[in-house]
Amino acid sequence: MPLKWRWVLIISVTLLASYLCFPLQEKIKLGLDLKGGIHLVMRVKTDDAVKASTDLDAETLRTELVKRGVTPQKLESAGVGRISVQGVDSAKASDFRDLVSSQFSAYSVSSKGGGDYELEMKPARVREIRESSLRQALETIRNRVDKFGVAEPVIQQVGFAGGGDERILVQLPGIQNTERVKELIGSPAYLEWKLVSIPPGHRVEDFRTLAPASRESLLSLFGGTLPADTELYPAELQQAGELLYWPCKKASPITGNDLRDARRDVGRLGDAVVNFRLTADAGQRFEDLTRANEGQLLAILLDKKVISAPRINAVIRDSGVIEGSFTVETAEDLAIKLRSGALPAGMELLEERTVGPSLGSDSIRKGIVASVMGAALVVIFMLVYYRLSGLNAIIALGLNILLLLGAMGYLKATLTLPGIAGIALTIGMAVDANVLIFERIREELRLGKTVKAAVASGFTKAFSTIVDSHVTTLIAALFLFGYGTGPVRGFAVTLCIGIIANLYTNIFVSHALFDTYLSSRRVDHLSI
Amino acid sequence: MKQFHLLTNTNLDIMGKKLFFIGISAVAVSASLFALFTRGLNWGVDFRGGTEVRVRFLNDPTVEQVRKDLEALGIGEVDLQRIGKPEDHELLIRIGQGRQTQSEGGLIGSSDVSQKVLAALATPEDRNLAAAGKIDLNQASAGSLEALLATRIEAAKQAGTLPAGSQVEARASAEAVIAARDAAGGLFRSLEEVQRIPTLPPAVQTILKDSTFIGQTSARSVEYVGPSAGRDLIRKATWAVIGSNVFILLYIWVRFRFIWGIAGVVALFHDVIIAMGALALTQKEFTLPVVAALLTIVGYSIADTVVVLDRIRENLRIYRTQDFERVVNASINQTFSRTILTQFTVMLCTTALYLYGGDRMDALSFTLLVGFAAGAYSSVFVASPILVLHQRWWNERRRRKA
DSSP: OOHHHHHHHHHHHHHHHHHHHOSHHHHSEEOHHHHOEEEEEEEEOHHHHHHHHHHHHHHHHHHHHHHTTOOOSEEEEOSTTEEEEEOOOGGGHHHHHHHHHHHOTTEEEEEEETTEEEEEEOHHHHHHHHHHHHHHHHHHHHHHHHHHOOSSOEEEEESOSSSSOEEEEEEEETOOOHHHHHHHHHSOOOEEEEEBOOOTTOOHHHHHHHOSBOHHHHHHHTTTSOOTTEEEEEBSSOBTTBOOEEEEESOOSEEGGGEEEEEEEEOTTSOEEEEEEEOHHHHHHHHHHHHHTTTSBEEEEETTEEEEOOBOOSOOOSEEEEEEEEOHHHHHHHHHHHHHOOOSSOEEEEEEEEEOHHHHHHHHHHHHHHHHHHHHHHHHHHHHHHHHHHHHHHHHHHHHHHHHHHHHHHHTOEEOHHHHHHHHHHHHHHHHHHHHHHHHHHHHHHTTOOHHHHHHHHHHHHHHHHHHHHHHHHHHHHHHHHHOOHHHHHHHHHHHHHHHHHHHIIIIIHHHHHHHHHHHSOOSSOOO | OOOOOSSTTOOOOTGGGHHHHHHHHHHHHHHHHHHHHHTOOEEOHHHHOEEEEEEEESSOOOHHHHHHHHHTTTOSOEEEEEESOGGGOEEEEEEOOOSOOBOTTOEETOOOHHHHHHHHHSOHHHHHHHHTTOEETTTOOHHHHHHHHHHHHHHHHHHTSSOTTOOOOHHHHHHHHHHHHHHTTSOOOOHHHHHTOTTSOHHHHHHHHHHEEOOSEEEEEEEEEOTTHHHHHHHHHHHHHHHHHHHHHHHHHHHSOHHHHHHHHHHHHHHHHHHHHHHHHHTOEEOHHHHHHHHHHHHHHHHHHHHHHHHHHHHHHHOTTSOHHHHHHHHHHHHHHHHHHHHHHHHHHHHHHHHHSOGGGHHHHHHHHHHHHHHHHHIIIIIHHHHHHHHHHHHHHHHHHO
16 A cells, blocks of 8 residues: 555544544543442342242132132142142043143143142243343333433343343442432332221221231230231331231232322421322222221231321322331332332342442542553653654554544443553553564664665564464453453453554554655664 | 664573473462462452442551451451551451341342441441431432431521521532542541532531531442352353463464464463462452453463464474474574563553552552563463473374384
8 A cells, every 4th residue: 555545544543533532531431430339230030020920820720720610629839830739630630631721821731640730830931921020120120210310320131031040230320329229229119008907806096006016916816816818917117126017908909000100298297208199990999998998097018018007087089198107218219119110029139339439530540640650661661672663663552542542432332440451551562563573673684684674574574473462362352351241341342452453553553654754765774 | 873682682592491491380380279279369259249348437447446346246257458558547348248138128138238337337426426316428428418408408497597588509519518528538537628618508518517427437339249149250250261262272273283272371371370379379359350360361471472483483484404492492582582572561561550550450460460470481481392392202202103
């Protein structure tokens, strides 16, 4: 390629890289470890969702069987994706099989002999449930974070879905209140209204002074056994670390799914409450419920815990308040969660990293100092050792870093703390190829070649060495990219781009600089 | 102008002393393995699981006292380490995995440990102030500070101490306070420092004076890793090192010869083992960035070996009749200066990183430094002697067959 065109290319690439990376503050994205914020990795316990679906199917199966006159001795959901049916009358065995194969085709049946069967959910269906609950969880968390108001949040799936190890990554820059955030995005927020069961012989008013109470005292109030439709639910408020309970009906006539809106509000006593509005359909049900049970207690449960159990004083249609021991923040967060919908499954926290902004900016400052020091040392060394040719290497080095930053800006790559180390390392490695070429040129000069011939053959002969050594380095850097997440990946990115940019600056730019220098004058002695 | 030379035209008889050089490597590798098996690596939170809290103290903490305070919590094994510059008063507090705790919100495995740690480190005076409803400016988040200011501003307007129409922004003031705290390194030293923030209205200053205090500690970072993550990461790291070695081997096989690839990979394992041995010896924390450093050593150290191999191949073409050992020796001497020079420039940058990069880069840059040094040695003194030894064995075998 003629020298003129080479320069056109070099200048265009340089301008493009400058355009892509300046101003640095805008174009180069900083990782959470540098700008501060919260990084969470959570596992969605999709087993929960599969189990819930199995429970539901077991119930349906029971009703359907009863309709057909099949009454097994025992029918229960036996863990994740399994329903065990015991003691099916042998005369009804074909009815049972027919029903399962027609209406429960998501299960495969195996006979255990003696009228016992086991239904197992097919893998395809299990995967479908896991994937859909992951999608729903992502959607819900995204909703909650949006309503919480965070700039540039990252909420995404990591790894593979469908295998029971569904993971979600959440990154919230600039947020430090970890406990609040974890509570906000990690809690299922499943809301239910349940009528409180009043023990026989007690009036509502008396009972209100007794409950919530310990398990034992409640059982004794009910005469030893709870009614079939009643269960004990823990109260959110504990007394001296002791769990207290409310006896509530198992059925939940209204749940969080029936909400149309929820807002934080100020209650009658100036306390924080959450205001809710129901959908039209649920409003009708709520009206019926409250009319039929005026004067009774209606418990409000969040994630199976009773947060309050007010008395129904009047018929309520489609709106009301939730009282509880809220602060302004917890009421606000509950309203956000209720508006965003419940999570389909519990979450397990796998990783949490919180970096304060002061630590991040410390690290940036130190990283820059170290990189500049390293660069200065390299520059001095190259000038001392290779004189004027060292200047050539330094121009190539500067361009190398510019290209690295430009590529990072273009790829929207994130600069992390190890990434800064990657840049410092790139500075050190950038002159490697220069050293290889310069040493080769010196060798050729020693053989008595003219300057022009020595430079030409120096570049030619060093070429394959440089390519080989860069490719092997790149192989390791690519594995590093595949291995790492977050900060480590940031390191791999700077390293990979640095290596590729280095090939261009050393073989192409450095060569053009030499050729330009040699073409314009007669050079007898090369300063190298 | 004369050229500046260093180690050019060397004529060292490296091959003649190859057993000596391999012996040195064997000793270094054995010592590293010994250190790895006896002392073991100081696994960081990424691999071990647990919680790591980096706390900055207002006054220089006594490690023994902090340990006593934390062990009283019963949250499991506590490990303390001073970090950063002495005047920073910083401790890295590491707490083992301990029991699984279920937090209020139902996020299983959640570590509210960091909160407990900070609470345990508070002085009795601070605890009294907090019990009296005051909030700690060194730990408050922008949100909680804003909530406090909003209620107090409202109350002041109700009480008439603040004109009802006056514009006092709770959010802007809270953010100004937090920004000033970040600028001060995450920790206010006194309330006067807060009073000096120019943008705060007098009304807010009064509220801050009455309802906040300057606590003893601030968490600069918190990391929690669940128990299952570690094993996964070690497995992936091992595969990444093995995988990159296999591909490097394949590449060298294609470009050169199979046995040369073996020699290169042996040199790589040599470098990685020595770097890990140094980590075991110094007990520097083995973290994710350290794994990144190990893979970088793999990538960079092979580049130097390739330079030597390249020259051996070139010389073999020129001097077909020469003895293999002499060709290798000559090639090493011809490339000796560039091996030293390229390593030297990288070491300049790595040393700068080690000295000035701060403690968060300490383990990373230390690993690189040791690994690069081992890499420079192994390119010359390990990989090439293996080639020669192999060639000699090969010739021997051929002669015996004939």
